[in-house]
Amino acid sequence: MASPPPPATVASIDSSEKREAILDAALSLFAERTFNGTPVPLIAERAGVGAGTIYRYFESKEALVNAVYRRWKSELKRRLVDHAPKGATPREEFRHWWRALWSFAQEYPEAFTFLETHHHAAYLDAESRAVGAAINEGARALVRRGQRAGGMRRSDADLLIAMVFGAFTGLVKAGLPASPRVVAETEACAWELVAP
Amino acid sequence: MASPPPPATVASIDSSEKREAILDAALSLFAERTFNGTPVPLIAERAGVGAGTIYRYFESKEALVNAVYRRWKSELKRRLVDHAPKGATPREEFRHWWRALWSFAQEYPEAFTFLETHHHAAYLDAESRAVGAAINEGARALVRRGQRAGGMRRSDADLLIAMVFGAFTGLVKAGLPASPRVVAETEACAWELVAP
DNA sequence: GTGTGAGGAATGAACGTTCAGTCCGCATCC
DNA sequence: GGATGCGGACTGAACGTTCATTCCTCACAC
Numbered sequence: 280m281a282s283p284p285p286p287a288t289v290a291s292i293d294s295s296e297k298r299e300a301i302l303d304a305a306l307s308l309f310a311e312r313t314f315n316g317t318p319v320p321l322i323a324e325r326a327g328v329g330a331g332t333i334y335r336y337f338e339s340k341e342a343l344v345n346a347v348y349r350r351w352k353s354e355l356k357r358r359l360v361d362h363a364p365k366g367a368t369p370r371e372e373f374r375h376w377w378r379a380l381w382s383f384a385q386e387y388p389e390a391f392t393f394l395e396t397h398h399h400a401a402y403l404d405a406e407s408r409a410v411g412a413a414i415n416e417g418a419r420a421l422v423r424r425g426q427r428a429g430g431m432r433r434s435d436a437d438l439l440i441a442m443v444f445g446a447f448t449g450l451v452k453a454g455l456p457a458s459p460r461v462v463a464e465t466e467a468c469a470w471e472l473v474a475p
Numbered sequence: 476m477a478s479p480p481p482p483a484t485v486a487s488i489d490s491s492e493k494r495e496a497i498l499d500a501a502l503s504l505f506a507e508r509t510f511n512g513t514p515v516p517l518i519a520e521r522a523g524v525g526a527g528t529i530y531r532y533f534e535s536k537e538a539l540v541n542a543v544y545r546r547w548k549s550e551l552k553r554r555l556v557d558h559a560p561k562g563a564t565p566r567e568e569f570r571h572w573w574r575a576l577w578s579f580a581q582e583y584p585e586a587f588t589f590l591e592t593h594h595h596a597a598y599l600d601a602e603s604r605a606v607g608a609a610i611n612e613g614a615r616a617l618v619r620r621g622q623r624a625g626g627m628r629r630s631d632a633d634l635l636i637a638m639v640f641g642a643f644t645g646l647v648k649a650g651l652p653a654s655p656r657v658v659a660e661t662e663a664c665a666w667e668l669v670a671p
Numbered sequence: 672g673t674g675t676g677a678g679g680a681a682t683g684a685a686c687g688t689t690c691a692g693t694c695c696g697c698a699t700c701c
Numbered sequence: 702g703g704a705t706g707c708g709g710a711c712t713g714a715a716c717g718t719t720c721a722t723t724c725c726t727c728a729c730a731c
Contacts, residue, residue: 315512318689319692323708329708331709332708332709333692398648399648432664438646438661441646442642442645442646442661442664443642445642445646446639449638450637453636469638474667514717515716516716519683526684527718527719528682530717531681
């Protein structure tokens with residue numbers, strides 16, 4: 280169902296419709312029942328393909344979950360880091376991050392749940408982890424910039440990042456709607472968290 | 476290994492050493508590998524009992540995970556809600572909650588991880604959910620009291636609660652140590668989140 | 672103190688089931 | 702007719718659970 284826009288670069292070497300269907304089915308089932316709780320034949324059924332077909336596109340169930348993870352973590356990174364406004368103040372960039380988180384979680388709730396619940400899973404490979412690390416690096420750069428400019432609390436950057444991301448995750452898990460009112464209000468709260 | 480103090484009431488009807496060993500083994504394995512990722516025979520091995528013995532104490536694997544969940548969620552509730560200081564200001568009670576969270580997560584890291592990762596699991600029964608609801612009710616009462624007294628932001632209570640608990644969870648997941656410095660600093664940040 | 676036996680607790684091999692992954696026959700193209 | 706992509710029955714392994722059997726404890730007789 281919900282897919283991120285195809286990568287704008289190169290006529291995607293491996294985007295067959297079946298592959299997409301498998302990735303989408305896996306995403307929603309993993310989000311719903313977790314990786315270990317989801318049998319491969321069930322993924323095949325929801326994707327509308329035979330069980331064997333999955334293994335034409337993915338080496339193993341583990342390779343599949345890594346593909347799902349990378350796809351969505353990359354989309355999140357694109358929105359948070361790559362599309363961050365150039366030449367903005369730390370306060371403005373913070374607003375961008377917060378709103379981008381909300382719009383991602385609203386557009387792709389299954390993807391957000393999936394990323395959240397599989398964040399520290401043992402079956403994620405180095406490449407998958409690297410995408411997450413890139414997001415963290417972007418956040419760390421923003422915090423350091425804010426601290427230099429005097430607009431952000433001089434606590435350990437990882438501490439502030441953990442609290443802000445954690446607070447956002449808490450909001451989504453609690454099922455709060457992404458209404459303009461809630462987005463604005465939570466952004467104000469979150470900013471107070473990091474303001475000096 | 477790590478067990479909460481036995482309930483102070485009645486000479487616990489069903490606290491045999493084997494039962495305790497099974498609960499402890501299940502806790503650490505579920506925290507490490509999740510419910511679906513943990514085979515029952517592995518729990519038996521770590522507990523030092525036969526596989527069949529588990530079924531003398533628990534009806535099923537699902538009944539076991541519910542018992543683990545209830546035990547630790549109850550201990551957390553005891554510390555947060557039941558031991559909250561009477562007649563304290565909202566600010567003082569907030570401090571109690573924040574420090575109790577830290578001390579729980581430090582004393583029983585496996586329990587905190589387990590509770591966090593199994594929070595919304597489908598196999599939790601009504602009784603297990605009720606313990607979590609009691610904690611939330613206590614938090615809601617605190618927020619309302621703080622709002623009446625003028626010391627807390629007049630946002631939706633569930634919104635504030637979700638952000639504060641979420642921020643704390645983010646800190647623990649990030650692996651920050653519970654040093655007095657970190658506890659005090661994060662408490663200040665978290666309070667800014669809810670202060671008007 | 673020692674021997675005996677009954678009864679409950681504990682065991683782990685074995686059961687049926689379900690899983691991840693394979694393989695082969697068929698349909699569809701050129 | 703050959704090549705390719707696909708489906709789903711199939712397989713061996715691993716799962717949760719059971720149960721025939723063993724082990725341990727303790728009351729009681731002597």
